[in-house]
Amino acid sequence: MSQSIYEHIDLRRHYRRRQRTNRIMLALTGLTVAVAVVPLVWITVYVLLQGGKYLTPDFFIHLPAPMGVAGGGVLHAIEGSAVMVLLASAIAIPLALLAAFYLLARPNTGLAHTLRFSTDMLAGTPSIVIGLFGYAVIVTVQKHFSAFAGGMVLAIIMLPVVLRSAEEMLKLVPPELREGALAMGAPEWLAALKVVLPAAAEGIITGVMLGIARAVGETAPLLFTALGNDHYEIGKIISAGLRYHQSPGKILGTIFAQPADALPLTLWKYAQQPYQERVHQAWAVAFVLMLFVLGLNIAARAWLAYRRRKMFTS
Amino acid sequence: MNASHRPWRQRLAYHFQHGDVLWWVLLFLSAFAIVGLVLWIAWQLWVQSAPSRHAFGWNFIWPWVKPVWNPALDKFQAWPAIYGSLITAAIALVLAVPLALGIAIFLSELAPDWLRAPLNSMVEMLAAIPSVVYGLWGIYVFLPLVVVPLGKALEPLGHVPGIGIFFKGPTPASGFTRLGAALVLVIMILPTIAAVSRDVLQAIPRSQREAAMSLGATRWETIWKVLLPYGQSGILGAIILGFGRAIGETMAVTMVIGNSAGGGYSILKPGYTMASIIANEFAEAVSDMHTSALMEIGLVLFALTLLLNALARWLVVNRTIKRA
Structure with missing residues (x-):
């Protein structure tokens, strides 16, 4: 009667089998990580090697050469990207910050929950759909494609990225800071802008950098808002404006009213052309984009990590 | 001094x-603007699609209606594009x-500290x-090196009854196929699934792991029988x-998908997805219809996507992270 109920199981074999499963599965888990690293390294190294080959100084300072002619650059795309991303930042960053301040002040109201939900939905909306929206509300109304329309849709792309990180960063600021400012007689907005915002500024900047990196790499929403423009050259627009004594506002208007190109848009158009020079330039554009986007990402994250360490050690 | 006698700026x-x-x-206003933006996007799409909705009705999306995509005759039916989206996303998934689960488990449970930060950033x-x-890398590197040989290897499956229609060859020499799109998508959605699953696993209380370990479970048993079931709705x-x-x-x-409205059901043929047909044709659309x-x-x-994201958000935020 003193026999164990486990007598019919060989406990040692059972134990060995469990150990074996454990080892195999943990090894497989490690393997999945190795498998995921392969494409990352493959793409990065390939693009950097291939693109680096075709990168010349001309590439940055010239407009495109005619089809099939060697030489030429992508100045139009660099300037177009810069103009549209600047416009997008000018709209998305203040709007996202104000909304983040709302979430900070009233975190649990119905509007706050709806806002968080909308932000997540906006982040998940396919960028091509946002392009359709930009076409419907800007291009069809203005009746022409423009850098303005492109900048506006990029602002919608940036908005959720900046808003999410800004909310997180504002929450990290100790409430005593704001309360202290209020106790000193500062109105709410002064406390927010001069005390809370500077305290969270470094964190918010990382969010802004991520948002810019996202906007610079986007192509789909620009396809039928900015459309593309091989002759986009800000220098020429400005000098022509000055020659005709136009006001700065008018010149700025011309810059935004024209269709524009962007780096990813150029990459997309060049990638499938039969001319070898264009394909080579596409690789060079990929090189520049990759360096810019990954550089911004790495810088943002490294800075965040550095700041965290500083905060915990001091 | 009465309030009404103060200088106007003070008042x-x-x-x-x-x-x-x-x-x-x-x-x-900014909070409302962002909420309103989402509604406005939906409203605009609804209004702008009115002619097509009135002309084709529900037949536009049903799979059993004969597919036709003819801009010259203004006859449109979206099923091939919807099918393309669903099949490429399903294979990718x-x-x-x-x-992605392997990566999430490794990052949250197994990775030594010195490896965790670099892998996370990767x-x-x-x-x-x-x-x-x-896309560029896909066209010139991935399609010829991986997708074309793989497509050739899968072609014999085209003769198997039942699943044959999904593998009808021949694979185009360029490699522009639904299969190619699906494989590129694997790489692109990997980080999303991995990062969210990692966060879900990390939100599980430490006591769950300690309890399992103290009952003599191996690390894998802890992961497989305790952590994954605990985080299942978040992982879903x-x-x-x-x-x-x-x-x-x-x-x-x-x-990489080849942009063609035909292709039947085969994954070895070029096709369209909903997003790619818009990207490819919208700027050159020939008529209002x-x-x-x-x-x-x-x-x-x-x-x-709204439906999927709302469901995912509910599963991740409400059922997992808040509970933990």
Whole structure:
């Protein structure tokens, strides 16, 4: 009667089998990580090697050469990207910050929950759909494609990225800071802008950098808002404006009213052309984009990590 | 001194509580603006797609209606594009989920500290690479080296009854196929699923792991029998999120899928997805009905991703992270 109920199981074999499963599965888990690293390294190294080959100084300072002619650059795309991303930042960053301040002040109201939900939905909306929206509300109304329309849709792309990180960063600021400012007689907005915002500024900047990196790499929403423009050259627009004594506002208007190109848009158009020079330039554009986007990402994250360490050690 | 005798600037400042009323109005307006933006997008897609919705009705999306995509005759039917989105996303999901779960488990449970930070940032890098760069690499490197040989290897399955229609060859020599798009999508949705699942696993209380370990479970048993069941709804949410990403992904897919409205059901043929047909045809749409039909595809795409994202958000936030 003193026999164990486990007598019919060989406990040692059972134990060995469990150990074996454990080892195999943990090894497989490690393997999945190795498998995921392969494409990352493959793409990065390939693009950097291939693109680096075709990168010349001309590439940055010239407009495109005619089809099939060697030489030429992508100045139009660099300037177009810069103009549209600047416009997008000018709209998305203040709007996202104000909304983040709302979430900070009233975190649990119905509007706050709806806002968080909308932000997540906006982040998940396919960028091509946002392009359709930009076409419907800007291009069809203005009746022409423009850098303005492109900048506006990029602002919608940036908005959720900046808003999410800004909310997180504002929450990290100790409430005593704001309360202290209020106790000193500062109105709410002064406390927010001069005390809370500077305290969270470094964190918010990382969010802004991520948002810019996202906007610079986007192509789909620009396809039928900015459309593309091989002759986009800000220098020429400005000098022509000055020659005709136009006001700065008018010149700025011309810059935004024209269709524009962007780096990813150029990459997309060049990638499938039969001319070898264009394909080579596409690789060079990929090189520049990759360096810019990954550089911004790495810088943002490294800075965040550095700041965290500083905060915990001091 | 009576309030009404103060200088007007002071009265104004007092009335607006030294600017706070204005500040609150601004905060409310921006919060409302963002909420309104989502509604406005939906409204615009609804309005712009009206001609197509009236002309084709529900037949626009049903799979059993004979597919036709003819801009010259203004006859449109979206099923091939919807099928393309679903099949590429489904294949991508089947391949990406085990990989992503492995990565999430490794990052959250197994990785030594010195390895965790670089691997985390690597996963995030994978998500940050612009879609067009994936597309370019896909066309010139991935399709010829991986997809074409793989497609050739899968062609014999085309003779198997039942599943044969999914593998009808021959694979185009360029490699522009639904299979190619699906495989590129695997790489692109991997970081999304991995990162969210990692967060879900990390939100599980330590006591769960300690209890399992103290009962003599091995590490794998702890993961497989305790942590994964505990986080299952969050992980399901991560998978749905990945599905939404895959359906909405545009540029890389447009560049490798070959853009053809035909192709039947075979994954070894070029096709369209909802996003790629819009990207490819919208700027050159020949008629108002063509534009409207593409807007309706955009509407379907928006509704589908909205639904998937809302479901995923509910699963991740409400059922997992808040509970933990």
